[in-house]
Amino acid sequence: MKKLINDPTRVVEEMIEGYIKAYPKHVRQLAENDRALVTAKETRNGKVGVLIGGGSGHEPAFIGYVGAGMADGVAVGNIFASPPPDPILEATKAIDKGKGVIYIYGNYAGDVMNFGMAAELADLESDIRVGSVLVTDDVASAPKEEKQKRRGIAGEFFVTKAAGAAADKGYNLEDVVRVAQKANDYTRTMGVGLTPCSLPQTGKPSFELADNEMEIGLGHHGEPGIEKGDLLPADQVVDRLMHDILIDMPVESGEKVAVLVNGLGSTTNMELYIMFRRVEHILRDKGIIIHRSYVGSYSTSLEMGGASVTITRLDEELAAFIDHPADCPLYVQK
Amino acid sequence: MKITAAEFKTFLKNVVTMMEEQKDYLCELDRKLGDGDHGVTMSIGWQAVNEKLDGELKDEQDCAKISMLAGRTFLSAVGSSVGPLYATGFMRGAKAIQGKLELGDQELRDFWVAFVDGIKERGKAEVGEKTMIDTLQPAAESLQTKFAHTNDFVASFTEAVKAAELGMESTTGMLSKRGRSSRLGERSLGTKDPGAASSYMILHTFLTTITSAQTV
Numbered sequence: 420m421k422k423l424i425n426d427p428t429r430v431v432e433e434m435i436e437g438y439i440k441a442y443p444k445h446v447r448q449l450a451e452n453d454r455a456l457v458t459a460k461e462t463r464n465g466k467v468g469v470l471i472g473g474g475s476g477h478e479p480a481f482i483g484y485v486g487a488g489m490a491d492g493v494a495v496g497n498i499f500a501s502p503p504p505d506p507i508l509e510a511t512k513a514i515d516k517g518k519g520v521i522y523i524y525g526n527y528a529g530d531v532m533n534f535g536m537a538a539e540l541a542d543l544e545s546d547i548r549v550g551s552v553l554v555t556d557d558v559a560s561a562p563k564e565e566k567q568k569r570r571g572i573a574g575e576f577f578v579t580k581a582a583g584a585a586a587d588k589g590y591n592l593e594d595v596v597r598v599a600q601k602a603n604d605y606t607r608t609m610g611v612g613l614t615p616c617s618l619p620q621t622g623k624p625s626f627e628l629a630d631n632e633m634e635i636g637l638g639h640h641g642e643p644g645i646e647k648g649d650l651l652p653a654d655q656v657v658d659r660l661m662h663d664i665l666i667d668m669p670v671e672s673g674e675k676v677a678v679l680v681n682g683l684g685s686t687t688n689m690e691l692y693i694m695f696r697r698v699e700h701i702l703r704d705k706g707i708i709i710h711r712s713y714v715g716s717y718s719t720s721l722e723m724g725g726a727s728v729t730i731t732r733l734d735e736e737l738a739a740f741i742d743h744p745a746d747c748p749l750y751v752q753k
Numbered sequence: 754m755k756i757t758a759a760e761f762k763t764f765l766k767n768v769v770t771m772m773e774e775q776k777d778y779l780c781e782l783d784r785k786l787g788d789g790d791h792g793v794t795m796s797i798g799w800q801a802v803n804e805k806l807d808g809e810l811k812d813e814q815d816c817a818k819i820s821m822l823a824g825r826t827f828l829s830a831v832g833s834s835v836g837p838l839y840a841t842g843f844m845r846g847a848k849a850i851q852g853k854l855e856l857g858d859q860e861l862r863d864f865w866v867a868f869v870d871g872i873k874e875r876g877k878a879e880v881g882e883k884t885m886i887d888t889l890q891p892a893a894e895s896l897q898t899k900f901a902h903t904n905d906f907v908a909s910f911t912e913a914v915k916a917a918e919l920g921m922e923s924t925t926g927m928l929s930k931r932g933r934s935s936r937l938g939e940r941s942l943g944t945k946d947p948g949a950a951s952s953y954m955i956l957h958t959f960l961t962t963i964t965s966a967q968t969v
Contacts, residue, residue, distance in 0.1 A: 474833075529832065620793045643940055
């Protein structure tokens with residue numbers, strides 16, 4: 420597959436270099452570790468630090484969400500691979516202002532081990548308190564009774580949003596963790612894949628789908644989903660995704676939700692709005708109130724084709740945090 | 754049997770070369786089970802180790818320090834899930850041979866037993882879950898049993914590598930229960946686990962390194 424790159428082994432370094440040069444008022448790279456980026460505005464004293472991170476290739480996640488009202492720091496891994504403990508630990512030290520740091524990351528074996536090792540080191544070496552919330556929003560990745568095995572995908576945006584706002588409001592670490600955990604518990608995502616992406620280093624497609632096929636429940640790194648079938652019209656695909664989401668997490672008539680229709684990389688905004696249109700129909704029919712909507716590519720998989728729908732139930736507390744302003748290089752909300 | 758720090762470094766160098774050769778094969782296995790990058794990840798990690806071998810470790814004579822830095826370097830270069838796993842192996846192995854300039858039969862046995870124990874503890878996987886533990890656990894058991902009777906590392910490790918190969922092959926028929934591929938269910942059947950394959954390659958490379966060193 421074609422890519423505009425120089426050296427496949429240097430794509431992450433060169434992306435970071437371009438990114439920090441593009442947004443010097445927002446982010447800076449730590450001298451201690453070039454895979455650790457933190458807010459250029461220095462985390463406020465007394466504020467809980469919010470640290471996100473994971474593999475590269477999901478841009479604008481995760482680097483794009485460092486900024487006011489969102490995360491204070493990000494650890495950047497290789498493509499689709501968890502960062503090692505070092506950048507996590509260095510970012511932790513940089514954003515700890517005496518009130519501790521929350522780690523928010525997707526539930527993948529690698530992330531669990533690396534962030535886990537970093538949390539232990541932060542405690543042992545630097546006496547920094549770390550709370551962790553693992554995002555598990557992907558309905559397709561494991562049955563409901565094994566929710567702790569589910570992987571984290573686009574819904575991480577809402578978990579980061581809620582935790583970032585809570586930290587910005589001055590909540591203490593326990594409460595920021597509680598809010599993030601609640602946001603995760605109230606969030607469900609399901610996706611569909613149409614075309615594969617390819618890793619710069621192998622150049623080969625991450626999976627195979629025929630021209631007339633789609634894959635329901637496809638993972639964020641091309642992990643096979645729950646079923647392959649003929650490509651259906653957008654409405655029928657959305658019906659299927661929404662059906663599985665609402666079976667898994669019933670939402671009552673009159674309840675408020677936040678909606679994210681997320682593109683995986685090469686799917687156009689046109690297609691995403693066509694999908695959102697159907698999501699809105701379904702929710703309106705059920706008397707569910709859309710409090711706020713997000714449509715666009717918030718968390719991608721390189722040039723993968725496809726999309727996901729995320730629904731987050733909002734109680735009063737979460738609704739206020741979803742409305743909280745944010746100012747990040749790749750996401751601004753007033 | 755004794756190996757020197759130079760021979761230990763030769764082993765690591767041989768792994769570097771072998772991983773470059775096997776990179777595409779490991780990616781191919783991983784494409785069927787995950788995101789297709791296992792070979793790339795191993796290559797990134799071992800190339801970083803290679804740089805240390807040519808740099809900081811060039812004159813290092815302490816086997817434990819070599820193993821420790823190899824582990825830390827691999828971890829920092831790759832992260833991922835194999836980073837903490839292999840790094841823990843090499844770092845725990847290092848702890849078992851602290852201060853040793855040469856490794857005799859007993860130290861070599863202790864190194865590999867600690868290597869496997871470390872990985873097991875970090876990954877919390879059991880035999881039968883289609884992971885590198887399916888290769889490593891039978892190898893460590895076979896090594897310990899045979900060594901207890903013979904005190905002969907080369908003979909015991911030869912058996913261990915055979916057990917590792919059987920373990921690796923057995924993953925083809927297993928349902929994945931760990932990591933990303935565990936979400937595949939039945940679709941994980943029929944493909945060898947890439948981690949089981951790469952860990953077998955490392956053990957096998959160690960065996961060929963020490964047996965060729967012996968005949969020289």
